[in-house]
Each structure stands twice: as structure tokens, then as C-alpha cells.
Amino acid sequence: MSNLLLDTAFEKARNSGRKAFIPYVMAGDGGLESLEKKLLFLQEAGVTAIEIGIPFSDPVADGPTIQEAGKRALDQGTSLTMVLDYVKGIQQKLEVPLILMTYLNPIYQYGVENFASDAKAAGISGVIVPDLPLEQSQLLSSHLKHNSISFVQLISLTSPEDRIKKIAAASEGFLYAVTVNGITGARSTIGEELQGYFKRIKQYSHTPVLAGFGISTPEHVQTIGELCDGVIVGSKIISLLEEDKYDAIKKLVQASVYNPS
Numbered sequence: 340m341s342n343l344l345l346d347t348a349f350e351k352a353r354n355s356g357r358k359a360f361i362p363y364v365m366a367g368d369g370g371l372e373s374l375e376k377k378l379l380f381l382q383e384a385g386v387t388a389i390e391i392g393i394p395f396s397d398p399v400a401d402g403p404t405i406q407e408a409g410k411r412a413l414d415q416g417t418s419l420t421m422v423l424d425y426v427k428g429i430q431q432k433l434e435v436p437l438i439l440m441t442y443l444n445p446i447y448q449y450g451v452e453n454f455a456s457d458a459k460a461a462g463i464s465g466v467i468v469p470d471l472p473l474e475q476s477q478l479l480s481s482h483l484k485h486n487s488i489s490f491v492q493l494i495s496l497t498s499p500e501d502r503i504k505k506i507a508a509a510s511e512g513f514l515y516a517v518t519v520n521g522i523t524g525a526r527s528t529i530g531e532e533l534q535g536y537f538k539r540i541k542q543y544s545h546t547p548v549l550a551g552f553g554i555s556t557p558e559h560v561q562t563i564g565e566l567c568d569g570v571i572v573g574s575k576i577i578s579l580l581e582e583d584k585y586d587a588i589k590k591l592v593q594a595s596v597y598n599p600s
């Protein structure tokens with residue numbers, strides 16, 4: 340299902356000479372009440388959408404920075420229910436589309452159907468579930484569709500061609516192209532194989548293709564952004580928020596402008 344708010348946000352970025360830029364924040368890190376300020380700051384900085392992470396005790400794909408943020412959030416007692424309630428309460432102040440990133444277990448515990456309708460009530464535009472393989476995605480997809488929420492799928496560097504085709508066809512809103520083998524986290528170099536990777540993916544994708552994992556400098560944002568439709572930045576945003584380095588965040592977002600007009 341395509342979500343109008345999300346599709347419009349990508350279009351708006353494109354029309355203003357920008358690549359998409361999606362930061363990731365961990366809900367409940369620093370206390371759930373700090374989320375509003377973070378979201379409003381990121382919205383003001385000009386991001387395309389914001390990915391909100393739900394903390395989980397067994398985050399298999401997360402690197403140390405996100406794991407630690409998740410642990411801090413769990414120590415504060417943050418749950419999916421609390422995050423949906425909280426976001427529902429502040430959604431009127433937000434124009435930027437929100438994408439919820441959560442592992443399957445919290446959704447299961449919540450109840451798949453209720454999750455989809457409560458996410459809609461909280462103004463959520465898209466959902467990413469990194470541990471739910473495409474083959475099992477129908478568990479959730481019909482409920483999301485019913486609530487006009489895009490179900491974003493992930494492709495990895497090791498996905499064979501026929502799988503890329505299937506995942507690209509199924510993905511909604513955008514396609515999340517993981518750009519390293521391994522876990523999330525800031526890194527210093529960019530693999531040369533990326534160019535061919537994006538070319539392969541783009542020929543099958545009917546949505547924007549966004550790169551994520553390891554993007555941590557304005558140079559990464561720019562060079563990787565040139566190869567696809569935009570970037571997702573997680574670990575670096577979490578560290579900069581924690582250190583109150585708001586100007587550095589603005590610089591990262593600014594690097595998504597490729598054709599200043």
C-alpha cells in the first residue's frame with residue numbers, strides 16, 4: 340500500500356533538488372518525553388521522514404550504538420504501547436512522515452491487527468520489521484494495507500538476483516538497501532561494490548531506493564546519495580543527539596542537497 344504522506348515527502352525532496360534523508364531515533368532513549376523535541380528538531384532540519392525505533396531485548400541486526408540506545412530505552416520501561424500512545428499525542432505537531440522500525444516480537448505481543456490500527460491512529464506512515472522475511476510478511480501486510488501504511492522491505496548485499504526482484508516488487512514506500520554485510524554502526528569507508536549493487540536494485544524497484552547502514556559523515560551522505568535516491572542514518576544520529584551536537588546533524592542533513600537552487 341502506498342502512503343500518500345510518505346510518497347509526497349519523497350516527491351517534495353526530489354523537486355527541491357535533494358536526495359531523501361531519513362534519520363533513525365530510538366524511542367525512549369533519554370526518556371520518551373524527549374522524543375518530541377528530537378522529532379521537531381529533525382523536522383525543522385529538513386529531513387524527508389523519520390524512522391522511530393522501538394527498543395527490543397534481542398535486536399539481532401543492531402550494532403553497539405543502537406543496542407546501547409535500546410538498552411537505555413528499555414531501562415526506562417519503554418514499550419511499543421507507550422510509544423504509540425505518545426506519538427498519537429504529538430502527531431498534530433508533525434508534518435514529517437514517521438516510519439516505525441520494530442522487530443516482530445513486540446508486534447506479536449501487541450497483536451498484529453491492533454498494532455496496525457493503532458499505528459494508523461498514531462499517524463505512522465510506514466513500518467520496517469527487519470526480522471520478518473518476505474515469505475512470512477503476509478502475517479502483517481494485509482493489516483497494514485487496510486490502514487494505508489507502507490510496508491518497507493530490506494535488501495542486503497548478499498541477496499541473489501531473483502530475491503532482489505521479489506523484494507523490490509513487494510516493497511512499499513521505499514526500498515531499504517543495506518550497504519554493508521553485518522550489523523548497523525558508523526564506519527569510515529564505502530565499499531566499491533555499491534555502484535553495481537544499486538544499479539541492479541534500481542532496475543527492479545518501483546519505489547525510491549534508500550541506502551542504510553554505516554553512513555556517518557556528510558561525505559557518505561553525498562557520495563552514497565548520488566548512487567541511489569537517498570540515505571538512512573542511524574548510529575551517527577543517535578551519538579550526535581546524545582552529545583547535543585545539533586549543528587553536526589544539520590550538516591549531515593544539508594549534505595543531501597545535490598542541486599541547490
Ligand SMILES: O=P(O)(O)OC[C@@H](O)[C@@H](O)c1c[nH]c2ccccc12
Binds near residue numbers: 392405551571
Ligand atoms: O546505524 P546505521 O549504521 O546508520 O544504520 C541505520 C540503522 O541504524 C537503522 O535503519 C536500523 C536500526 N536497527 C535496524 C535493524 C535492521 C535494519 C536497520 C536498522
